[in-house]
Amino acid sequence: MTSLEEIKKQLLEAEKEADVPRDQYHDLARKIVNIERQSFYGEDSERNRLKKIREEIDATVKRGGNSEV
Amino acid sequence: MKFRKIKLKHFRQFYGEQCIEFSTNNNKNITLIHAENGTGKTAFLNAILWCFYEITTSNFKDPKALLNKIAKSENSNSYSVAIEFEDDKNRIYETIRSFDSNGQKFRVFEIIDGSHTPIDNPNSFINSVIPKDMAKYFFFQGEGIGKMSGSKGGSVVKTAVREILGFTIAEKALEDIVSIKRTYQRSLSAADKSGLLSKLQNEIIALENAIERNTKQLEDYTKSIAMYEEKLAQVEEKLANSDSAVIKQIHSQRKSTEAQLIREKSLLKTAQNEKRNLVTEYATTVFGFELSNLALDFIDESEYKGTVPAPYNEQLVTDILKASTCICGSDIKPGTEAFSRIQDMLKQAADPMLESRVRKARAQLTSIKNDSSKAKKRFNNNIKALADAESAISQLKNEIDELTVKIKGAESLEDIQSLESERMRARNNLIQDERASERTKIKIESDVKNLVLKKGELGRLDTFSSEMQKYQTLVECVEKVENILKSTLSNSEKDVEERLIVKVNNYLEQFVRQDYKAKLNPATFDIRLVDKNDHIVPESDGQALLLSLTFISSLIEISRERKNARGQILTPGAIAPFVVDAPFGDLDNKYKGHVAKAIPNSVEQVIFLLSSSHWEGAVESNIRDKVGAEYNMVLEETSENISKALDSITILDKEYETVRYGAQVDRTVLEKVGLYV
Numbered sequence: 001m002t003s004l005e006e007i008k009k010q011l012l013e014a015e016k017e018a019d020v021p022r023d024q025y026h027d028l029a030r031k032i033v034n035i036e037r038q039s040f041y042g043e044d045s046e047r048n049r050l051k052k053i054r055e056e057i058d059a060t061v062k063r064g065g066n067s068e069v
Numbered sequence: 070m071k072f073r074k075i076k077l078k079h080f081r082q083f084y085g086e087q088c089i090e091f092s093t094n095n096n097k098n099i100t101l102i103h104a105e106n107g108t109g110k111t112a113f114l115n116a117i118l119w120c121f122y123e124i125t126t127s128n129f130k131d132p133k134a135l136l137n138k139i140a141k142s143e144n145s146n147s148y149s150v151a152i153e154f155e156d157d158k159n160r161i162y163e164t165i166r167s168f169d170s171n172g173q174k175f176r177v178f179e180i181i182d183g184s185h186t187p188i189d190n191p192n193s194f195i196n197s198v199i200p201k202d203m204a205k206y207f208f209f210q211g212e213g214i215g216k217m218s219g220s221k222g223g224s225v226v227k228t229a230v231r232e233i234l235g236f237t238i239a240e241k242a243l244e245d246i247v248s249i250k251r252t253y254q255r256s257l258s259a260a261d262k263s264g265l266l267s268k269l270q271n272e273i274i275a276l277e278n279a280i281e282r283n284t285k286q287l288e289d290y291t292k293s294i295a296m297y298e299e300k301l302a303q304v305e306e307k308l309a310n311s312d313s314a315v316i317k318q319i320h321s322q323r324k325s326t327e328a329q330l331i332r333e334k335s336l337l338k339t340a341q342n343e344k345r346n347l348v349t350e351y352a353t354t355v356f357g358f359e360l361s362n363l364a365l366d367f368i369d370e371s372e373y374k375g376t377v378p379a380p381y382n383e384q385l386v387t388d389i390l391k392a393s394t395c396i397c398g399s400d401i402k403p404g405t406e407a408f409s410r411i412q413d414m415l416k417q418a419a420d421p422m423l424e425s426r427v428r429k430a431r432a433q434l435t436s437i438k439n440d441s442s443k444a445k446k447r448f449n450n451n452i453k454a455l456a457d458a459e460s461a462i463s464q465l466k467n468e469i470d471e472l473t474v475k476i477k478g479a480e481s482l483e484d485i486q487s488l489e490s491e492r493m494r495a496r497n498n499l500i501q502d503e504r505a506s507e508r509t510k511i512k513i514e515s516d517v518k519n520l521v522l523k524k525g526e527l528g529r530l531d532t533f534s535s536e537m538q539k540y541q542t543l544v545e546c547v548e549k550v551e552n553i554l555k556s557t558l559s560n561s562e563k564d565v566e567e568r569l570i571v572k573v574n575n576y577l578e579q580f581v582r583q584d585y586k587a588k589l590n591p592a593t594f595d596i597r598l599v600d601k602n603d604h605i606v607p608e609s610d611g612q613a614l615l616l617s618l619t620f621i622s623s624l625i626e627i628s629r630e631r632k633n634a635r636g637q638i639l640t641p642g643a644i645a646p647f648v649v650d651a652p653f654g655d656l657d658n659k660y661k662g663h664v665a666k667a668i669p670n671s672v673e674q675v676i677f678l679l680s681s682s683h684w685e686g687a688v689e690s691n692i693r694d695k696v697g698a699e700y701n702m703v704l705e706e707t708s709e710n711i712s713k714a715l716d717s718i719t720i721l722d723k724e725y726e727t728v729r730y731g732a733q734v735d736r737t738v739l740e741k742v743g744l745y746v
Contacts, residue, residue, distance in 0.1 A: 025549040029242075029557075032550065033638050036242040041192045041201075053245055061546050 028060045070198055071674045072154050072646050073161065077739075079140040079148040080119075081112040084736035091646070091676060092697025093155065094746040099669050099695045100676045102739075103684065103718055104702035105727045109737040110678040113702075114650040117208050120150035120166045122201045123175070126210045135168070139734045146170055153180070156198070157644065162188070164195060199643045202232040206624050207643070211614075211651035226589070226596055226620070230565050233624050234631075235640025236558060243554045250547040257540035266537065269527050276520045283513045290506035295590050297499035303605070304492040308476070308485070316476060316485050323472040330465040337458035343451050351444040354437050361437040368431050381414050390415075557638045565627060566591065572623035573616075579667040580619060581660050587616065596620065610655040618652060618664055622671050629672075646674040653683040662687030669695045681718045681727075699742040701725050705732035 035052045038044040044052075072091045077083040091100040104110040115125045115132075125132040136148045149167035156162070161180040166173065177194050178185035188194050199207060206229065231237070254274055258267040308320040348355075389411055393401050401408045476489050527541075570589040573596065577587055585598045585606060598606040598616055606612060631642030647668065653661045665688040669675045675695075679688070701718070703726055710730035717724045720742055 025546070026553055028546070029550045029553045029638055032246065033239055033242045033554075036245065037196075037238050037640075038193065040238055040241060041190075041196045050245060050249065053249060057249070057543060057546055057550075061542050064542075064546070 024060050024063060028056055031056045070154055070156050070643070070645050072152060072648075072676070074153045075116070075120075076149075076151040077113075077116055078150075078167075079137040079145060080116050080135060080150055081137060082109045082735075082737040083112070083116075083739070084137045084139050084734055087739045089700055089739050090698060090744070091674065092744070092746055093674065094697045095673075097695055097697030097746050098672075098674050099692055100674075100698040100700070101684075101692070101696045102676065102678045102700045102702060103681065103720070103725075103727070103742070104678055105680050105704070105716070105718075108702040108704045108727070110650050110680070110702070111210070112737075113678060114208055114210060114648060116150045117152065117648060118204060120152050120164055121195050121199070122204060123166065123173075124201070124204075126205075128210060137736070139736065154198075164191070199645045200235055200640050202235060202237050202640075203628060203643055203645075206233065206621055206628070207645040208648045209621055209650065209652070211649060211654055226569075229620070229624055230562060230569065233628050233642070234561050234565060236562075238640060239554055239558055239638055243551065243558075246547055246551050246554065250544060250551065253540050253543045253547060257537055257544060260534060260536040260540060262534075266527065266530055269523055269530070273520065273523050273527065276516050276523065280513055280516045280520065283509050283516070287506060287509045287513065290502050290509060293502045294499060294506060295595075297495045297502065299590070299595075300495040301492065301499060304488050304495065306604070307488055308492070313485065319472050319475050323469055323476070326465055326468050326472065330462065330469065333458050333461040333465060337455065337462060340451060340454040340458055344455065347444070347447055347451055351440065351448070354440040354444045357437050358441050361434040364430065365434045365438065368427065368434075383415065386411060386414050554638065561639055568627060569620075569623055570596075572626055573619050576619040576622045576667065576671070577615075580615060580664045585612075585615075587619065609657075611657040611660075614652075614655045615657070615660055615664070618656075618668075622668065625672055644673060646676055647672040648676040648678070650678045651680065651683060652677070653679070653688060658687065662691040666691040685718075697746040698744050701727070701740045701742050703738050703740055704728045705734065705736050705738055706730050707732055707735055 032053050035044070035049060035056070039046055039049040071093045073093060074088060074090045076086060076088045078086045089100070089102070092098060102110075102113070104113070111126065111129055115129045118124050118126065119135065136146065140148070147167065147169035149165060151163055151165040153161065153163045163178045163180055163185065164176075165178075166175045168174075175191055177188040177191040179188060180186075231240075251274070254270055258270045261267045261270075305320075305324070308316065309324070389395060389401065390408070393403070393408075395401055395407070395411075399407070401411060473489065473493075476485060566589070570587065573587040573589075577585055577598075585600060588597050588599050588605075589595070590597070596616060598612055600606050625647060628642035629644050632644050633641065649668075652668075653664065656664060661683075669692065677684075677692070699720065701720075704716075706728060708730060710728075716728035717726050719725070725740075725742060
């Protein structure tokens with residue numbers, strides 16, 4: 001029988017799972033949106049934004065096993 | 070998040086330092102601020118917006134001149150707004166935006182045991198509490214965010230849905246991603262010495278651009294079609310309800326003829342499809358009919374002559390001659406008569422494989438022959454159906470034209486003539502846009518297919534250098550992120566659209582009982598009020614405001630539900646006070662009370678800025694039990710009251726001034742009426 005505690009536990013696990021990006025591309029999408037957010041709300045210069053996004057893309061491609069990048 | 074207090078210093082008409090403490094009580098969650106017109110309701114709302122985001126509402130005059138005029142004349146150049154608030158974990162913060170000779174400062178502090186600790190990146194912090202895009206829905210100017218219906222209604226609703234979901238940031242990310250992808254694609258082309266890839270890459274970019282452009286165009290056509298359909302429905306309804314019995318009758322006849330026309334068109338389409346199927350099914354029968362007759366005649370003749378099927382098996386005869394032994398065991402030596410006779414048999418003998426083929430050919434030819442009569446019958450029926458439908462369509466079109474002429478010819482009914490012209494224009498535009506929409510759809514489909522082919526070609530190119538490989542990998546990575554962002558935006562938007570209309574109707578039920586329902590047009594995003602009979606309600610200013618308030622309440626609820634939204638691509642929702650400036654202005658009197666009662670039940674904290682005309686009567690009686698704090702904005706004037714009547718309001722049987730004459734300076738002061746918690 002499923003107890004209330006078990007349901008709570010499952011919900012917490014589901015919540016944790018939702019926080020973990022599905023794959024490296026979802027993770028990259030999240031990082032890019034955060035860079036965009038920082039720039040939009042004014043604490044990061046606009047000039048740096050594209051540079052930071054490119055760096056994240058490069059890092060993801062490298063982690064993906066492509067040593068040439 | 071709940072507001073605890075606000076301190077205004079020399080901000081517009083609020084000369085000196087003035088403070089309000091808001092009710093943070095869960096049951097008595099309303100802070101009611103009385104303010105007659107011109108005392109400072111809008112300035113107060115704008116003080117909040119300016120403090121948090123340095124923005125003001127569109128109806129706030131001279132938004133750059135925020136320093137109080139008296140203070141300015143006294144050579145002061147500093148003004149500020151400070152808001153103290155608590156979050157859902159009861160942590161207390163103070164936001165201060167101030168301006169002085171050193172310029173503007175924006176700071177946020179966490180207050181722990183009375184001491185202030187500055188928060189790093191205050192802008193980001195505030196936007197994480199209530200994102201700027203969502204602010205105008207929480208700090209709400211009562212004249213509305215615009216009409217939910219009509220030609221601009223759709224964009225108001227769509228923008229609101231996007232802002233409440235925090236699309237702004239994700240869309241900016243998407244723009245950057247596409248721009249970065251283009252630079253990678255260009256680098257990829259530049260790295261290609263053979264020129265093959267460069268050509269493909271340019272074709273891919275052109276296709277992607279065309280798909281994007283046409284997709285936007287298609288959205289516009291869809292909106293426009295929905296708009297013309299609605300226009301047409303409105304005209305039809307007006308004609309159907311015409312005062313003239315003759316027009317009514319002709320219109321009804323035309324409606325029924327048009328319905329018949331739609332049926333006939335559908336029959337014609339079915340017959341045309343059937344024709345295509347018949348051609349596919351009986352192509353062999355039609356084109357092979359003559360041939361099958363000739364071939365069968367040939368086989369029959371051969372049969373008659375005894376050559377087909379052959380009386381002897383070629384293999385058997387050859388084996389007998391080779392073995393020089395008959396199947397009865399007798400010797401058959403070459404040169405004997407028996408040998409010669411058997412050798413003669415070979416002339417009539419046949420290969421069994423050949424015989425099998427002939428049998429199959431006969432069966433096929435017989436089937437073609439038999440099918441031909443069936444095919445003829447079905448073709449004849451189809452030709453008849455096509456002719457009948459075409460003739461009926463032509464006749465019905467003529468009838469409709471005649472009826473239209475009759476309606477147009479109603480000389481004494483100018484309004485009918487103009488309605489008819491309006492109808493004609495809407496119909497023509499609708500037809501044009503439907504055709505254009507179909508063409509665009511076909512173009513998109515074809516471009517998408519081509520894009521897949523071109524990308525496939527690109528993947529198969531074996532002339533990739535390591536540099537090219539590098540850029541290709543980057544392009545692929547960026548494309549994956551682009552698709553994730555696009556699908557997240559589109560799925561969330563759809564989800565919220567569905568939830569939104571349910572909520573709007575729930576609120577409408579609370580606000581106006583069963584009088585109206587809301588309908589959202591999924592193509593235009595236009596929200597309309599419809600009555601019990603599903604007829605669109607012609608919108609008065611009051612009804613527009615009703616819909617606006619219903620919509621805002623629904624958005625706030627969605628924002629609250631999304632407070633803990635995960636995924637981190639879209640901005641999570643917010644729980645914030647609902648600060649409403651003059652919300653009940655044009656609202657029909659019978660709904661004021663319901664709306665006033667429903668709002669504090671749907672949000673955690675409400676700050677109502679009301680003039681006596683908004684508040685007295687239905688609103689007061691419905692919210693009184695929920696008021697936790699009450700203030701009065703008093704206009705102080707240096708002039709003496711010579712002939713003017715006393716300006717006052719009566720709150721809970723006690724009279725309060727709304728204008729005070731003979732004061733030391735011209736200003737607005739915030740005076741406490743009562744704290745009830």
